[in-house]
């Protein structure tokens with residue numbers, strides 16, 4: 001049978017090529033410009049110290065069309081701003097360390113190469129997210145970041161922070177999927193979250209020599225922007241390009257909550273003392289209201305009533321639900337309602353624990 005030659009469907013990208021729709025001005029606004037994720041080795045195994053495309057261009061990319069924003073533009077803008085933090089973190093690692101930095105810790109001599117490869121994947125995410133934002137919306141640029149002062153300058157500090165960042169990425173992606181309007185966006189977000197998981201699994205196996213598994217389901221957290229808020233600690237205040245949209249958008253500006261220094265365990269069943277770490281952004285607890293610690297692990301959500309009545313004279317203690325298995329990620333927030341049914345019921349930033357690898361300070365909290 002002869003194939004029909006009529007083009008019944010012209011894919012949008014092809015159409016853009018056919019009609020010469022490459023926007024004038026900034027070439028990066030054209031998704032066909034530059035190395036393509038999924039095609040170019042740049043996003044896999046480029047081993048240079050210089051920033052790879054598109055991170056060699058850090059300014060916001062202006063819209064090239066007027067009109068209504070795409071249905072998921074705000075979501076992708078948030079994710080692109082988050083990705084600038086994450087990409088820049090790995091780029092900082094690539095620029096700051098070398099193969100010997102990690103070999104001297106007794107780690108495999110491939111460790112630095114993996115960090116370069118993760119950096120490349122994250123550069124690919126930058127390009128993917130830029131291309132997901134429609135031509136009617138601005139694509140946010142990079143800010144300045146303060147990794148040297150926030151995470152410490154030792155290679156082991158960097159590796160611990162890398163695991164924290166991968167785990168946070170997995171968490172906020174499970175939230176963003178829930179707010180995406182387009183099915184294709186949900187698929188893309190899920191696919192990207194798998195890559196963050198692979199990075200985390202590599203670190204658990206090769207860096208920490210740990211069992212990398214997380215139980216039958218990884219943790220779902222519904223309020224992605226609250227997790228994105230955690231990444232703002234790495235942004236130098238006032239350093240973002242003025243054309244960038246706010247990040248995260250919207251932000252509740254919730255008070256951050258950490259675990260008291262010297263905490264020995266965040267394993268299930270452990271009682272830990274909370275520390276509201278930003279003196280300029282402390283919570284307020286109304287004595288007429290109940291407050292809950294709401295914990296997320298896998299698909300499970302467990303709420304525990306908190307005693308906030310003596311705070312701030314006495315610290316608030318919280319017990320990690322003993323029901324949870326000691327695997328993977330636990331996230332918690334303080335809320336005004338059991339189960340945190342609405343965004344507005346959440347009154348602190350989330351805190352995130354990783355239950356493995358045991359031994360690196362139980363795990364970490366961010």
Ligand SMILES: *[C@@H]1O[C@H](CO)[C@@H](O)[C@H](O)[C@H]1NC(C)=O
Nearest residue numbers: 034035052053054055056057
């Ligand atoms: C960024 O990288 C791309 C692809 O490697 C290259 O074509 C472009 O000239 C670079 N731009 C700058 C400003 O270095």
Ligand SMILES: *[C@@H]1O[C@H](CO)[C@@H](O)[C@H](O)[C@H]1NC(C)=O
Nearest residue numbers: 095096097098099100101102
């Ligand atoms: C790696 O970095 C260390 C510390 O900066 C430096 O002393 C060493 O020469 C570097 N090694 C290589 C192979 O570049």
Ligand SMILES: *[C@@H]1O[C@H](CO)[C@@H](O)[C@H](O)[C@H]1NC(C)=O
Nearest residue numbers: 099100103107108109110111
């Ligand atoms: C890395 O280590 C392996 C053994 O663990 C060794 O065979 C290989 O030669 C080393 N490579 C380099 C570049 O040092």
Ligand SMILES: *[C@@H]1O[C@H](CO)[C@@H](O)[C@H](O)[C@H]1NC(C)=O
Nearest residue numbers: 259260261262275276277278
């Ligand atoms: C609470 O956090 C603040 C700010 O990071 C820190 O200075 C203080 O030592 C912490 N307190 C405890 C008990 O961990």
Ligand SMILES: *[C@@H]1O[C@H](CO)[C@@H](O)[C@H](O)[C@H]1NC(C)=O
Nearest residue numbers: 271272273314315316317318
């Ligand atoms: C709170 O937890 C800390 C650390 O586990 C413990 O030392 C302290 O006694 C606890 N306080 C209360 C009131 O339970």
